[in-house]
Amino acid sequence: MVTGGAGFLGSHLCDRFIAEGFHVIAMDNLITGNLENIEHLFKLEQFEFYHHDVSKFVHVPGELDYILHFASPASPIDYLKIPIQTLKVGSLGTHNLLGLAKTKGARMLIASTSEVYGDPLVHPQSEDYWGNVNPVGPRGCYDEAKRFQEAMTMAYHMHHGLETRIVRIFNTYGPRMRLDDGRVLPAFLSQALRGEPLSIFGDGSQTRSFCYVDDLVEGIYRLLLSDYHMPVNIGNPSEITIRQFAEEICKLTGVELNIEYQPLPTDDPQKRQPDITLAKEVLGWEPKVDRAEGLQRTLEYFKQKVKVPAERMMN
Numbered sequence: 001m002v003t004g005g006a007g008f009l010g011s012h013l014c015d016r017f018i019a020e021g022f023h024v025i026a027m028d029n030l031i032t033g034n035l036e037n038i039e040h041l042f043k044l045e046q047f048e049f050y051h052h053d054v055s056k057f058v059h060v061p062g063e064l065d066y067i068l069h070f071a072s073p074a075s076p077i078d079y080l081k082i083p084i085q086t087l088k089v090g091s092l093g094t095h096n097l098l099g100l101a102k103t104k105g106a107r108m109l110i111a112s113t114s115e116v117y118g119d120p121l122v123h124p125q126s127e128d129y130w131g132n133v134n135p136v137g138p139r140g141c142y143d144e145a146k147r148f149q150e151a152m153t154m155a156y157h158m159h160h161g162l163e164t165r166i167v168r169i170f171n172t173y174g175p176r177m178r179l180d181d182g183r184v185l186p187a188f189l190s191q192a193l194r195g196e197p198l199s200i201f202g203d204g205s206q207t208r209s210f211c212y213v214d215d216l217v218e219g220i221y222r223l224l225l226s227d228y229h230m231p232v233n234i235g236n237p238s239e240i241t242i243r244q245f246a247e248e249i250c251k252l253t254g255v256e257l258n259i260e261y262q263p264l265p266t267d268d269p270q271k272r273q274p275d276i277t278l279a280k281e282v283l284g285w286e287p288k289v290d291r292a293e294g295l296q297r298t299l300e301y302f303k304q305k306v307k308v309p310a311e312r313m314m315n
C-alpha cells in the first residue's frame, strides 16, 4: 500500500511496484494529489484506489506486506495553507499506519525529508546530523511533523519490533510535479515556457541539489527490501545555486535570462546537499540521471501542461 499514491512521488512508486508484479493499493484523500497521475493504473486488476484520509482510522481488508507512507503535503505553498492537516498526517496518520502495519505484520517505510535538518549548520548533511529546525517558525509544521514521524516509527521498531525503514528524501523532480506547487523547479520551468521572468527569492546564492524521480524510486525500492532500519538519505549530491539553476533553465528552454528578485521567505535553508555515503554502502545506490537529462525529460511533461501564450507559439 502506498499512501499519498495519487501524488507526485506516490504515483511513481505505484508504477514501480506494479511493474515489479505487486498488487498495489493507493490510498489518498486528494488534498494535493491528482487522480490523473494514476488514471492509467485504474484498468489493472492488480491496482486499487482508496479515497481516504489516513489521519483518520485506516482499515484495509486482507493481507499487506509493505506500507509506504508518502501521504503529506510536501511543498511550502501547501503546508503553509494547511499546517494542522500537515501535522496530523505526520503524527496521527503515521500512528494509524504503524498500527495497521503491526496488525498485518507488514514492513513500513516512511517518507521523511531533508527538512529534518532544517537550515543546516553542517554541510553536506549526513544522517548523523540532528538538524537545526525552528519549531515555531512557519515551516515548523512540516519539519516537526516529519521529525515526530521518525521518532514514532523508531519507537514502534524498538518497542514492538516492527520492521521499519526511513528514507530522508532530498529535493526530487520529474514528470507529474504540479506546475503551481511553488517549488523552484516547476516555477522556473513554467515561467520560462510562458515567457515570464523567473522569480528568485533572495539573491539566488542559496543552493539546492535536485534528484530525478526515477533515481529516487530506485533508492526507495532498494531500501524497502534491505535489512537496514536507520534513516538513509536519498538525493543527488550535485549542488547548484538558484541563480545558476535559473541560467540552466533559460538555456534549456531557449529563452533569455530575465530574473525578478523577491524577498527570501522566513527560515528558507541556505544550503542543501545530501551526503549519500550511507546509501552507497548499504544499498549500493547512487543517482544515475544527471540534471541535463532529467530536466529534458521533465520539460517534455511541462510542455504538455503549461499553457504557452499564442505569441510564443508563433516564435
Ligand SMILES: NC(=O)c1ccc[n+]([C@@H]2O[C@H](COP(=O)([O-])OP(=O)(O)OC[C@H]3O[C@@H](n4cnc5c(N)ncnc54)[C@H](O)[C@@H]3O)[C@@H](O)[C@H]2O)c1
Pocket: 003, 004, 005, 006, 007, 008, 009, 010, 027, 028, 029, 030, 031, 032, 033, 034, 052, 053, 054, 055, 069, 070, 071, 072, 073, 074, 075, 089, 093, 111, 112, 113, 114, 168, 169, 170, 171, 172, 173
Ligand atoms: N517531492 C520531494 O522533493 C520530497 C522531498 C522530501 C520529502 N518528500 C515527501 O514525500 C511525500 C510525497 O511528496 P510529493 O512531492 O509526492 O507530494 P504530493 O503533494 O504530490 O503528494 C502527497 C500526496 O499525499 C496526499 N495526502 C496528503 N494528506 C493526506 C492524508 N491525510 N490522507 C491521505 N492522503 C493525503 C495528497 O493528496 C497527495 O496526493 C511526502 O510525504 C513528502 O513529505 C517529498
